[in-house]
Amino acid sequence: MPDVVVIGAGMVGAACAYYAAREGLSVTVLDRASVAGGTTGSGEGNVLVSDKEPGPELDLAVLSCRLWAELAAEAGEPGGFEHEPKGGLVVAESDEVLRALTELAGRQEKSGVATRPVAADELARYEPHLAPGFAGGVFYPQDAQVQPMLAAARLLRRWPGVALRTGTEVTGLLMDRGRVTGVRTSAGDIPAGAVVNAAGVWGGEVAALAGVTLPIMPRRGFILVTEPLTARADGRPLVRHKVYTAAYVTNVASDSEGLETSAVVEATQAGTVLIGASRERVGFDRTVSLPVLARLARQAVGLFPALADVRAIRAYCGFRPYCPDHLPVIGADPRAPGLYHACGHEGAGIGLAPVTGLLVARHLTGAVPELDLAPFRPDRFAGAAA
Amino acid sequence: MTGHDAAYDLAVVGAGPAGLAAAGVAARAGLRVALLDAGARVGGQYFRQPPDGFHASRPGALHHGYSRFVRLRDGLGDADVLLGHRVWAVEPAAGGGFAVHCLKGGRERATTVAATRLLVATGAHDRVLPFPGWDLPGVMTAGGAQALLKGNLVVAGRRVVVAGTGPFLLPVATSLAAAGARVVGVFEAGGRFALAPRALTRPGKAVEALGYGGRLARHRVPYKGGRAVVAAHGAGELTHVTVARVDAEWRPYRRGHETVRCDTLAIGYGFTPQLDLVAQLGCEIGADAAGGPAVRVDRHMRTSVPGVYAAGETTGVGGADLAELEGAIAGRAVVADARGVPAAGDPAAVRAEVRRRRLAAFADALLRAYPVRDGWTSWLRDDTPICRCEEVPYRRVREARDLGAADARSIKLLARPGMGWCQGRICGEAVARLAGEDPGPPRRPIAQPVRLGDLADMDERTSDDDA
Ligand SMILES: Cc1cc2nc3c(=O)[nH]c(=O)nc-3n(C[C@H](O)[C@H](O)[C@H](O)COP(=O)(O)OP(=O)(O)OC[C@H]3O[C@@H](n4cnc5c(N)ncnc54)[C@H](O)[C@@H]3O)c2cc1C
Numbered sequence: 001m002p003d004v005v006v007i008g009a010g011m012v013g014a015a016c017a018y019y020a021a022r023e024g025l026s027v028t029v030l031d032r033a034s035v036a037g038g039t040t041g042s043g044e045g046n047v048l049v050s051d052k053e054p055g056p057e058l059d060l061a062v063l064s065c066r067l068w069a070e071l072a073a074e075a076g077e078p079g080g081f082e083h084e085p086k087g088g089l090v091v092a093e094s095d096e097v098l099r100a101l102t103e104l105a106g107r108q109e110k111s112g113v114a115t116r117p118v119a120a121d122e123l124a125r126y127e128p129h130l131a132p133g134f135a136g137g138v139f140y141p142q143d144a145q146v147q148p149m150l151a152a153a154r155l156l157r158r159w160p161g162v163a164l165r166t167g168t169e170v171t172g173l174l175m176d177r178g179r180v181t182g183v184r185t186s187a188g189d190i191p192a193g194a195v196v197n198a199a200g201v202w203g204g205e206v207a208a209l210a211g212v213t214l215p216i217m218p219r220r221g222f223i224l225v226t227e228p229l230t231a232r233a234d235g236r237p238l239v240r241h242k243v244y245t246a247a248y249v250t251n252v253a254s255d256s257e258g259l260e261t262s263a264v265v266e267a268t269q270a271g272t273v274l275i276g277a278s279r280e281r282v283g284f285d286r287t288v289s290l291p292v293l294a295r296l297a298r299q300a301v302g303l304f305p306a307l308a309d310v311r312a313i314r315a316y317c318g319f320r321p322y323c324p325d326h327l328p329v330i331g332a333d334p335r336a337p338g339l340y341h342a343c344g345h346e347g348a349g350i351g352l353a354p355v356t357g358l359l360v361a362r363h364l365t366g367a368v369p370e371l372d373l374a375p376f377r378p379d380r381f382a383g384a385a386a
Numbered sequence: 387m388t389g390h391d392a393a394y395d396l397a398v399v400g401a402g403p404a405g406l407a408a409a410g411v412a413a414r415a416g417l418r419v420a421l422l423d424a425g426a427r428v429g430g431q432y433f434r435q436p437p438d439g440f441h442a443s444r445p446g447a448l449h450h451g452y453s454r455f456v457r458l459r460d461g462l463g464d465a466d467v468l469l470g471h472r473v474w475a476v477e478p479a480a481g482g483g484f485a486v487h488c489l490k491g492g493r494e495r496a497t498t499v500a501a502t503r504l505l506v507a508t509g510a511h512d513r514v515l516p517f518p519g520w521d522l523p524g525v526m527t528a529g530g531a532q533a534l535l536k537g538n539l540v541v542a543g544r545r546v547v548v549a550g551t552g553p554f555l556l557p558v559a560t561s562l563a564a565a566g567a568r569v570v571g572v573f574e575a576g577g578r579f580a581l582a583p584r585a586l587t588r589p590g591k592a593v594e595a596l597g598y599g600g601r602l603a604r605h606r607v608p609y610k611g612g613r614a615v616v617a618a619h620g621a622g623e624l625t626h627v628t629v630a631r632v633d634a635e636w637r638p639y640r641r642g643h644e645t646v647r648c649d650t651l652a653i654g655y656g657f658t659p660q661l662d663l664v665a666q667l668g669c670e671i672g673a674d675a676a677g678g679p680a681v682r683v684d685r686h687m688r689t690s691v692p693g694v695y696a697a698g699e700t701t702g703v704g705g706a707d708l709a710e711l712e713g714a715i716a717g718r719a720v721v722a723d724a725r726g727v728p729a730a731g732d733p734a735a736v737r738a739e740v741r742r743r744r745l746a747a748f749a750d751a752l753l754r755a756y757p758v759r760d761g762w763t764s765w766l767r768d769d770t771p772i773c774r775c776e777e778v779p780y781r782r783v784r785e786a787r788d789l790g791a792a793d794a795r796s797i798k799l800l801a802r803p804g805m806g807w808c809q810g811r812i813c814g815e816a817v818a819r820l821a822g823e824d825p826g827p828p829r830r831p832i833a834q835p836v837r838l839g840d841l842a843d844m845d846e847r848t849s850d851d852d853a
C-alpha cells in the first residue's frame with residue numbers, strides 16, 4: 001500500500017509526487033490517459049512572476065520560480081526540460097499604461113520580485129525587433145520557461161519511490177467513516193495513506209467522488225505556433241525574452257466571460273515562436289475559433305512587425321482549470337480527511353507546480369509549510385459545504 | 387490584400403474526380419459553384435495533368451480514363467474554377483453558410499470565398515511507414531512516383547523498385563515500366579494473393595488484376611508477395627535496397643534477404659484520407675474498414691454538419707471510380723437541398739446509389755485484404771528517422787514511451803514527431819501505430835501554413851465590420 005496516491009500525471013501531480021517522494025513517502029501516480037495528456041500538454045511553459053498582482057498567488061510564484069531553478073540545477077543544467085531563465089519584458093503602449101506598470105512593479109518588488117525599468121529608448125537593447133513607439137517597459141529577470149510535458153515526465157522519474165500508472169482511471173474513492181482511504185480505479189482498488197487530487201480542470205469531478213464540491217471550471221486558451229525560424233545573422237533569436245504588453249496584467253485577473261487576448265510572444269528551443277494565449281469561458285469546446293487566432297496574430301505582429309512574414313503552422317487549445325477567485329486549491333480538505341487537493345491553478349499551473357508540490361508534501365508529513373495556506377483552502381468557497 | 391469574393395451556392399474544395407463530378411452536376415443544374423484546388427490544373431491525383439507546354443505526344447497515354455477526364459472537365463458548365471487556391475481553414479460564416487479561407491498563387495495572397503454549402507473532396511495522401519534509409523534521395527512514395535510520372539513525365543532510364551502493400555503498386559509499376567523505367571521488381575509485403583477472394587469474384591476488377599498481370603509480364607517485371615523492403619542504402623543517394631522475406635505479421639525471416647540494385651524506390655502502404663477541413667468543421671469522423679479515419683456521410687454524402695458534404699477519398703479510400711460516383715451523388719444532393727426537395731427519388735439516383743454500395747463494398751474488401759501489419763516496427767533501428775521535419779529518430783520515440791507517453795499525442799508532446807512543417811501528415815500514421823493505436827482524425831486548425839500578417843488582417847477585417 002503506497003503512502004500516497006496522486007490522481008493526475010500533469011505538471012502539478014508530477015510535482016506533488018516528486019516532493020512527497022523526496023520526503024521519503026512512497027507514491028503511486030495514476031492517470032486515465034498519459035503523462036502530461038491534460039492541460040499540461042496543451043498550454044505553455046511560462047514560469048512568471050511578472051503577471052501577478054502582489055498577494056498570495058505572487059508569494060507562491062516567487063518561491064516557485066526559485067524551486068524551478070533548483071529542480072533544473074539538480075539534474076544538470078537545463079534539467080532535461082529546457083529550463084530557460086530568460087526574463088520577461090512587459091511593454092507599455094502609452095505613458096499612462098507605463099505609469100500603471102511602473103507602479104505595479106514597485107509593489108511587486110516588496111514581494112520579492114526583481115524589476116528593472118526600461119526606458120523607451122532602451123527597449124531595442126532588450127528586443128531589437130520590437131515595434132517602435134512603445135512608451136517603455138519593465139524587465140523581470142526572474143521570469144523563466146520550461147517545456148512542461150518533459151518537466152512532468154522527468155520529475156516523475158527522479159525518485160524511485162514514485163510509481164506511475166497510466167491508462168488507469170479513478171472512478172471512486174475508498175471511504176471509511178468519512179475518511180478517504182484510497183481510490184477505486186478501472187484496474188482495481190488501491191488503498192493508500194492519503195489521496196492527492198491533482199486532476200486539474202477535472203479536479204471538481206474527483207472532489208465530488210468524496211462528496212465535496214470544488215468549483216473548478218475550464219477557461220479556454222488558444223496558442224499559435226510558427227514555423228521554426230532560422231537563426232538571424234547575429235545568431236540570436238528574433239524574440240529574445242518573453243514579451244507582452246501591459247494589457248495582459250488586467251486580463252489575467254478579469255472576470256469577463258468574453259474573449260480576451262493579450263499575446264505573450266516567446267521563442268522556444270525548437271526554433272518556433274509561441275504566441276499565446278487567449279482566455280475565454282466557453283466550457284470544453286474545442287471548435288477552432290479563427291477570430292481568436294486572428295487576434296493573437298495581430299497582437300504578435302503589433303509587437304514584432306517582422307513576424308508578419310512568418311508563417312503559423314499550428315494552433316492548439318487547452319482548458320485552464322480556474323476557481324471563481326482565481327486562486328488554486330492547495331492542501332488538506334477538512335470536509336474529507338485523507339483527501340488533499342492540488343488543482344485549479346488556472347493559467348499558472350506550470351509555474352506554480354513546484355511550490356504546490358512542496359506545500360502538499362509538507363502537509364502530508366505534518367511539517368510546517370513555507371507559506372500560509374489559508375487563501376488556498378478547499379472549503380473557502382461560499383456554499384461549498386458538502 | 388484580402389477580400390470577400392462573390393457568394394456562391396456551393397464551394398467545392400478539391401478538383402479530383404469527386405470534386406469535378408460534384409461541381410459539374412451542381413453547375414449544370416444552375417447553382418453558382420466555385421471549384422477550388424491547390425493545384426495548377428484540375429484533375430486531382432488520378433487525372434493529374436502534365437504542365438501546359440509539356441507537349442506529350444499523346445496526352446491520354448497515361449490514363450485509361452482520359453476521355454472520362456475530358457468529359458468531367460468539359461462538363462463544369464459555368465462553375466468558377468479557382469486554381470492555385472490552397473484552403474487553410476473553413477468555418478461557419480456569421481450570417482450562415484461557410485467561409486473558405488484560401489492562400490492564392492505563389493505569393494500566397496489571402497482570400498476568402500463565401501458559399502452557402504460546402505463540399506469537401508480533398509482526396510487522400512500517401513501512407514508512409516519509416517524504415518532505415520527511407521530519407522535517402524531516390525526514395526519516394528508510390529503516389530509521389532505516379533504523380534511525378536503523370537505530371538512531369540520524367541522517369542525513363544531509371545532503375546526502379548516498387549514495394550509496399552496494396553493493389554496500387556500494380557498501376558504504379560506498369561505505368562513506370564510503360565514510361566521507359568526499368569522496374570526490377572514489385573515487392574508486396576502481404577501475401578501475393580492477399581486480394582480477398584470475394585473481391586476476385588467481381589469480374590471487372592479480376593480482369594483488371596489480370597490485365598496488370600499481363601502488363602507486368604510484358605515488361606518482365608517480377609511480382610513477389612511476402613517480401614518487404616526493410617532498408618534502403620546509399621551514400622548520399624539511393625543505390626540499393628534490402629528486400630526481406632516476411633511472415634504474415636511482416637517480421638523478416640532470418641534467411642532470404644536479398645540486395646537489389648536500384649536508383650529509385652517507390653514505396654506505398656496505401657492512402658490516408660485528407661480530413662483537416664472536415665475536422666475543423668466538427669464533422670463526425672468514423673473508421674474505415676481497416677480502422678483508419680474517414681468522414682461519416684449519409685447515403686447522399688451529407689456529413690453530420692448541415693450544409694457540409696464530402697465525397698471521394700475523404701469518405702474512405704476507394705479509388706477514382708468511386709470518387710467520381712460519390713461526387714455526382716453529392717452534387718445531386720446539394721442541388722436537391724438547395725431547392726428544398728427530397729434528394730432521393732429519380733431512377734438515376736437509385737442506380738447510382740446501388741452502384742456506390744457495390745464499389746464501396748469492393749473498396750472495403752481491398753482495405754481489409756491489405757492491412758498494415760505490426761511487424762514493420764521490427765525494421766526500425768535506433769537511428770531510423772521517424773519524423774523528418776523535426777529530426778526525431780526512433781530512439782527518441784522509445785524514450786518518450788519509457789517516460790510514460792502512453793498514446794500518440796503524448797509521444798508527440800515529449801519527442802516532437804509531427805510538430806514540424808508537415809504537421810504529422812507523413813509521420814502521424816507511424817507514430818500512432820508505434821503507440822499501438824489506430825490513426826485518429828487530424829486536429830489541424832491550420833491546414834496549410836499561413837502568414838501571421840494574413841491572419842492579423844482577418845482580425846482587422848472583423849473589427850472593421852464591427853465598427
Ligand atoms: C493555452 C494555455 C496556456 C497556458 N500557459 C501557461 C503558462 O505559460 N504557464 C503556466 O504556468 N501555466 C499555463 N497554463 C496553465 C497550465 O497549463 C495548467 O494550469 C496546468 O497544466 C495544470 O496542470 P495540472 O497538472 O493541474 O492539470 P492537467 O495537466 O490537466 O493534469 C490533470 C491530469 O489528471 C488526469 N485525470 C483527471 N481525472 C482523472 C481521473 N478520474 N482518473 C485518473 N486521472 C484523471 C487527466 O488525465 C490529466 O492528465 C496554460 C494553460 C492553457 C490552456
Ligand SMILES: Cc1cc2nc3c(=O)[nH]c(=O)nc-3n(C[C@H](O)[C@H](O)[C@H](O)COP(=O)(O)OP(=O)(O)OC[C@H]3O[C@@H](n4cnc5c(N)ncnc54)[C@H](O)[C@@H]3O)c2cc1C
Pocket residue numbers: 399400401402403404405422423424425429430431432433471472473474507508509510511512528529530532533557657660697698699700705706707709833834
Ligand atoms: C500522390 C497520389 C497519386 C495517386 N495516383 C493515382 C493513380 O495514378 N491512379 C489511381 O487510380 N489512383 C491514384 N491515387 C489514388 C487517388 O486518391 C484516387 O484514385 C482519386 O484520385 C481520388 O479522387 P478524389 O477526388 O477523392 O481526390 P484527389 O484526386 O486526390 O483530389 C483531391 C484534390 O484536392 C486538392 N486539395 C486537397 N487539400 C486541399 C486544400 N487544403 N486546398 C485546396 N485543394 C486541396 C488536391 O490538390 C487534389 O487536387 C493517387 C493518390 C495520391 C495521393
